[in-house]
Amino acid sequence: MQRISVAIVDDYEVVVKGLAAMLRTYLNVIDVVELDTNRQVACHVDIALYDTFAAAQGDAPDVHDLAVNPMVEKVAVYSWNVDDDLVRAALANGASGYISKGLPAYELVAAIKEIHAGGTAVHRGAGARPPVLAGDWPGREEGLTPRESEVLALLTQGLSNDEIAERAHLSVNSVKTHLRTCYRRIGVGSRTTALLWGIEHGFRPDHLRVRHPEPEPEM
Numbered sequence: 718m719q720r721i722s723v724a725i726v727d728d729y730e731v732v733v734k735g736l737a738a739m740l741r742t743y744l745n746v747i748d749v750v751e752l753d754t755n756r757q758v759a760c761h762v763d764i765a766l767y768d769t770f771a772a773a774q775g776d777a778p779d780v781h782d783l784a785v786n787p788m789v790e791k792v793a794v795y796s797w798n799v800d801d802d803l804v805r806a807a808l809a810n811g812a813s814g815y816i817s818k819g820l821p822a823y824e825l826v827a828a829i830k831e832i833h834a835g836g837t838a839v840h841r842g843a844g845a846r847p848p849v850l851a852g853d854w855p856g857r858e859e860g861l862t863p864r865e866s867e868v869l870a871l872l873t874q875g876l877s878n879d880e881i882a883e884r885a886h887l888s889v890n891s892v893k894t895h896l897r898t899c900y901r902r903i904g905v906g907s908r909t910t911a912l913l914w915g916i917e918h919g920f921r922p923d924h925l926r927v928r929h930p931e932p933e934p935e936m
Contacts, residue, residue, distance in 0.1 A: 720744075721833050724751040724758045726783065727768035728922035729870070735853025736768060736795075743826045758788050763833055765789045767812075769796040770854065770863070771870035771922070774886055775807025775815065784811025793832050795825075797864065798886040799841045808838060816840045818852075818863070855919045860902050866920075868895040872908065873915030874922070 723740070725733045733752040740747050751760055758765055765783045773779050775794035783792045791813035796803075804815045814832030816825060820842045828840035854866040861869065864885075871881040878896075882889045896911070903918075905911045915921070 720746060720748040721764060721829060722748045722750045722762045723829065724753055724762040724765045725749060725768065726753045726765055727770055728772055729770060729855065730923040731853050731855055731919065732768055732770045739822050739852050742822065746826055747829065758783065758786055761788050763790045764829055765792045767792055767794050769794065771867050773884065774798060774803055775812055776803060776810050780807060781811050791832060793829065803886060804839055814838045817842050861899060865895050865899050868892055869899045869911065869915055870920045872896065873912055873920035
C-alpha cells in the first residue's frame with residue numbers, strides 16, 4: 718500500500734515534532750516527509766497538515782497560500798476550533814479538510830486517509846468524550862494545557878488580549894482566564910514577566926525547517 722506523504726506545518730518546532738511523533742506508529746500509512754516552521758512547503762506532498770497552534774486560523778491567507786502551492790495536493794486544517802462558521806471559511810479558503818485536535822491518533826490517521834481519498838472533509842470526532850491531549854507543546858512540563866500554552870505563545874508574540882482572542886478564536890474573558898492560570902502555573906505575577914518567561918522557555922516561533930525527518934529507532 719502506498720503511503721500518504723504529509724508535511725506538518727506550524728511555527729513551533731516542538732509542536733510539529735510532537736505531531737510527527739504522534740504519527741510515528743502509523744509509518745505504514747503516513748510518511749511525514751517535511752516539518753515546516755515559518756517556511757513554504759518545498760517538496761511534493763499529498764497532504765499539508767496545517768496546525769493552528771498560536772497561528773492564524775483556517776480562514777487566513779496562510780491556508781490559501783498552502784492550497785495554491787503546486788507542491789501540495791491537499792490542505793487539511795488541524796485545530797481545536799471546529800465551529801461551523803470557521804470550518805466553512807477554511808474550506809472556502811482552499812482547504813480540502815478540517816480535523817479536530819481532539820481526535821486520538823488512529824482517528825487522525827483515518828481522517829487524513831479520508832481527506833486524501835476525496836471523502837468526508839470535516840472530522841470533529843465524538844463530542845461526548847473528553848479531548849485527547851496528544852502531541853507536544855511548549856510548557857507541557859510546567860503543566861500548561863495546549864490551550865493555555867497557545868494563549869501564552871500568542872502573548873509572547875506581543876499580541877494584546879483582543880488580538881489573542883481573535884487569533885485563537887476565543888472570547889476575551891476566556892483569554893483572561895487562561896492567562897491567569899498560566900501565571901499561576903509558571904509562577905509569575907504580571908504580563909511583562911510572563912512575556913519574558915515565554916521568551917526564555919521557547920514560546921516564540923522557531924525559524925527552521927526539518928526536511929525528510931528520520932523516525933527515531935524503536936526502543
